[in-house]
Amino acid sequence: MNLNTEKIAMIHGSGGAATGELIREVFAAAFHNEILDAMEDAALLPDGLFAEVGGTGRITVTTDSLVVDPIEFHGGDIGRLAVCGTVNDLLMRGSIPKYLTSAWVLETGARIEDLRRVVVSFAEAAAEAGVQVVAGDTKVVEGTGGILVNTTGIGVVPAGVTISSSGARPGDRIIVSGTLGDHHAAILSARMSIDNDIRSDVAPLTEMCRRISSYPIHSMRDVTRGGLGTVLKELSAASGNVFRIYEKAIPVRESVRRFCGLLGLDPVYMGNEGKAVAIVPPSCADEVLEIVRNCPYGEDAAIIGEVMEPTDDRQVAGGLYLETEIGGIRELDVMQGEGLPRIC
């Protein structure tokens, strides 16, 4: 792929391999610094940020532009999606979300009634997530009634937090906080005007993360664009260990499973907006699972796999392996195709 001569295509927004290449080749190449190079979901600002004004705090920052189509769907809308995506990114670094910005780009023809509804939804989700909106912006462009929003989140980091992408160690268990594919299936249903009972899982994981924050979580990541496969492959590669997951342990709602069967979709690569994976030491895995199951949005949580040393010669260091329902082993990579465009 030669980025100098190619044009942007939908695949560059997929969150998969082509997005990664674009980010490396264009953005990371231009901006790179220690903070960005860490490639975490939320930027952890260095100690000493406030030294010149007398303070010592550490804060996290993350940003997300939402282009979901349609802007409203079963279970959520672009406003709730913006808040949850950003808040969950802050939570995955072990920080406490505090503040959001809210910057809207509105196309001509957008209905103010619709806008008001998604803005109210944004505000309600912010209240649920425990964050305050502290800055905003509005722009208008020619178009056909579309609505886009960008949200930047700021969080604070409690002392002693060491969660990172590379934290997984052999023996760790892999917990997923609930069923996979719900958001992807809800967006696709709305776009195809299929009337079913599938609802997006879009939700802030603030309360869940608060309740498990006293446990020594090694890695955490929300399962969004690119799905579980992409997220786990990124974590296994970062840790240099082997991840093995079990297909039969992966929770998928029955209605979503049927939907995927009809359309030939794989829940392992479908986007969610209220699900996280946590990599935890075996000593506390059952306890963490139990807590997550008793949290809002965590009732279907499950242990779906484990972290191993790469001893078996069919396994590569940093690899992700799926044991299928019929007992075969399949190596998984990050999502290669487009995924579902404009899923968030």
Next chain:
Amino acid sequence: MNLNTEKIAMIHGSGGAATGELIREVFAAAFHNEILDAMEDAALLPDGLFAEVGGTGRITVTTDSLVVDPIEFHGGDIGRLAVCGTVNDLLMRGSIPKYLTSAWVLETGARIEDLRRVVVSFAEAAAEAGVQVVAGDTKVVEGTGGILVNTTGIGVVPAGVTISSSGARPGDRIIVSGTLGDHHAAILSARMSIDNDIRSDVAPLTEMCRRISSYPIHSMRDVTRGGLGTVLKELSAASGNVFRIYEKAIPVRESVRRFCGLLGLDPVYMGNEGKAVAIVPPSCADEVLEIVRNCPYGEDAAIIGEVMEPTDDRQVAGGLYLETEIGGIRELDVMQGEGLPRIC
């Protein structure tokens, strides 16, 4: 205007009266809290933000989505514009810009070569302004090759800073840091394919603000969408005092003046991207002016007016008055029309 039934039109993005109404009616109504209600360019986060993690810093946050068309023009591009707009907003609160986010929405068909150029320009402007990019995002939508970007900025506030929108006091002088209308005229020239020597003034005012930071500035504001008239009317209204400015003292580049004459444009309502107004006590006005004139981007600075008590019965408290070149007095309001769409 009934926001429940009307659709979004270009005028809602003007930065003038209709934008203000939309923000009040939709966004402020849904989100309002002490920080947002202050309606400053950058959000000043409260003391105690870091109390729970042991720190005491105060930070500022601002966000801006850029939809400028075309994305490149004489003197700048969307990348430099994003950085400067955001950095200048942080500076206007008396804070020191530290960090930026950078979130791009790319239309299909956008040329990666063009993207790379404006991203590099973003990075160069960030380096000039003394800020680090700490988080990013990329999304793709169907379209015709357009590029949008959102930037959120974070700054730190030195102890003792009291700059605010309402700080102007009778006797204060009004300083503008240079010529008006350059950015607006450059964008319009590019859009009309007029070949002239007008260049956008897009620039970060970091160094200028650093050099005048030891003076007791009462108010500062960058002169962007809506122009000098809109900015000064907002400051006069917030302070409750009368502002009087002198048309003959307002610096306008000769080429821009000719351009405005041809098209019937008024530099007082044209957008800039590297200009600020400062409201300063009379005791140090000449000294501050001299410093600004010796700063990068400040060589054409001028004292253009003063703050008065509303003693004259032709003057209303909070009013903004222009003494025209022929000696008449005209009351100015915030910009009422559309201004130039997609100027930033």
